[in-house]
Amino acid sequence: MNALYARIEQHQTQKLSPRLQQAVRLLQLSSLEFMQELHAMLDSNPFLEANDAETPSADETPIAAAATSPDTDGDSDRDVWQADARGSSINRVNGEGGDSDATNLIAAQSSLADHLHGQLNVMPLPLRDRVLAKAIVESLDDDGYLRTDLAELASLAELHPPASTEEMRIALRRVQALEPAGIAARSVEECLLLQVPEIVPPEQAELARRIITGHLDTLAASRDASGLSRKLGLPVDEVQQVCDRIRRCDPHPGWRFGGAQIQYVTPDVIVKKVRGKWVASLNPTVFPRVKLNQMYADMFQRHREGHDGELAGHLRDARWAVRNVQQRFSTILDVAQAIVRRQGAFFEYGMMAMKPLSLREIADEVGIHESTVSRVTNNKYMATRHGVFELKYFFSRAMKASSGAEFSGTAIRGLVAEMIETERPEAPLSDAQIARMLAQQGLVLARRTVTKYRQQLRVEPVDRRRRATA
Known part of the structure; x- marks a missing residue:
């Protein structure tokens, strides 16, 4: 007879404190998103106040700002209705009397990431699979290509246990199966092969696959199909027809989304030469100031009562916010300065002097985790004599x-x-x-x-x- 028994086991897990969670979230925001987040804090927390004084005090923290241009109209076939802040529901604000305001019916252009996330959101996926697929989507470039190694993406996903190579390959195939065809390819050849199933009849699709995998150089070098027909042992007309069909494939599937939008970037960091040395500094012209309202905080402490739990929470959140915002800018500056030290030749001579650089090298120099460097370098910009660049631009494999x-x-x-x-x-x-x-x-x-x-x-x-x- 089986006996029932209870057993106590100890497991060690790592959990982020609420303050650390807020610090991580603030760190990965773009300048525009960060500015919006800080304004929301100022509106909801009585212990925080903005101060635009010329010289900030020790309690003040700079807030980054960025601006974007209004969206321009794009191809109507690729437009969607204006989505709400969560990007999941349709936003149609009714005017007086229940009639819809005509300005709310203007189509807004969807980004590639929004388009792909929308497809993933309706798929019945386990949470782990969904996280990996979304990590791939967020790593696609403007062309719709995946330029980041799958092993690096697996480490940045921060799953426990870590994602295996096979899991990452499955996640990649899942994203590549989304619309538009050719998305998440790692090369032009792979992009075209992902679009082959759209070619009909099947005989032409198979011939297209043979040409792409074995004769793509010949196809790209010449529009004359006679050379290909000799190599393939097939009639010229048949080969020409398939070549024309391959050329109608889209080698840049990501360009269909967001191509008409123009974004104006305000750099977070400015690099200048000071006494013969390149130096990175935070951009002072776009920093409003935020600080703890010390008068309100002192009044609350003097007259605090046991039932003031909500105000006590606001005071705690305000102190966290000031420290976490300061930590955000300190980390951005530390990473930017490390990049400048490693890539000094680029700032002097330009693109052709760029050296190989990995996230791990900067992480080891600054003393932070590699995933933190990844968060810092996304959507943060640096102004140089050669132009304005996203921080991740300075990283590449040897x-x-x-x-x-x-x-x-x-x-x-x-x-x-x-x-x-x-x-x-x-x-x-x-x-x-x-x-x-x-x-x-x-x-x-x-x-x-x-x-x-x-x-x-x-x-x-x-x-x-x-x-x-x-």
């Missing part, structure tokens, strides 16, 4: 030349940009030619890698550049 020297992908992208800028207008360089020129300098890159860099530079393919000068 690539080795034949001589053994290491280069960053950003530096090679700058070299590709210079080659294209100095090409002869009547004879623009193809991606294959650029790859050969780089190889002559000891930088061996696949042609598809050159294509990726050219696309990131928003440069048209060689045939379009040639037609533009014809």
